[in-house]
Amino acid sequence: MENRLKDLREAAGWSQGELARRLGVSRQTINAVETDKYDPSLPLALRLARLFGVAVPEIFIDRWEPES
C-alpha cells in the first residue's frame, strides 16, 4: 500500500533504525513498509499514527472506492 512514511520519518529527522527502535520493530520492517513491500498490522499502523500525531489515512493511501 502506498504511504507517506518516509516523508514523515525524514521530517521528524529520524533514521529507519531510530524509528524502528521507537516502535519496537526491526529496521527491515520500516524499510519494507516504506518501499511498499509490506503492509503493517493494524496495531503497528495505529502506533505509527500516534507517533507522528496524524490519522492512519494520512500515512497510508488506499485508493479503493466503494461501488455506487
Place this chain on the structure above:
Amino acid sequence: MSRETARPNYRKLLIQLGVGAVFGAVMGFGLSTMMLPQLETVGGAGAFALASVGMLYAVMGLFIGFGLVFPALGAKMLNVVDRDDLADQRAILTGSAVCCTALGLALLMLALSGPQGHISGVLAAGALASALILSVVVSVLQWKLYDELMRGISMEASAFMAAILFPAVSLWAVLAHLGRTGPIDPLGLIALLAGSMLLGSIMAAGRRGLLLPA
C-alpha cells in the same frame, strides 16, 4: 506521498556477490574433487544432492557466523546497513548461524553415511536428530525476538515450502508408481525437504525486499 526509495548500495552488493562467488567456487571444487567419489559409492545422485544442500546450509551458517565474529567485515558481507544494525540483529543471526551450520554438517554427514559410507550411520542419524531438535528449540526461543515482519516471513516461507514440496513429491511418486522413474530415494527426499525449506525462505524474504542491498 513518498514514492522515492533509497538508492541501493551497489558497491556493497558487488562485495556480497564476490564473496559469495568465491565461497561457491571453493564449495563446488571441494564437493566435486574431494567428496564426489565417496558420494558415488554411498548413494549416487541422492547423496550428491544431499551433500550439496548440506554444504549450502553449512557455508551460509559459517558466512553469517564469520560476519558476527568480525562485525566490521560482517557489516559489509551481510545484508545489514551498518555495525549497529548488525548488533541489533545479533541474537537472531547467531541462532541462524548455529542452526544452519549444525543442519548443514548433519546433512553432509548423512550423505557420507550408509552401508558403504565413510561415516557411521548411527552417528549421522544422531547428528541430524540433534540438529533438528536444536533448530526447533532455537526457533521457539527466537519467535519472541521476531517482530511482525519476521513472523510473517517465517510463516510465508513454510507456505512456499509446502507449495514446492507437494507437487514435486507427488510427481515423483506418480512417476515411480507408473514405473517411469526409480522409487523415492531417502537421501534425495531429505535433500528435497531441506532444499525446499531454503528456497521457500529465499522466496519469502525476496518478496519483502530483504534480499535487496541494504
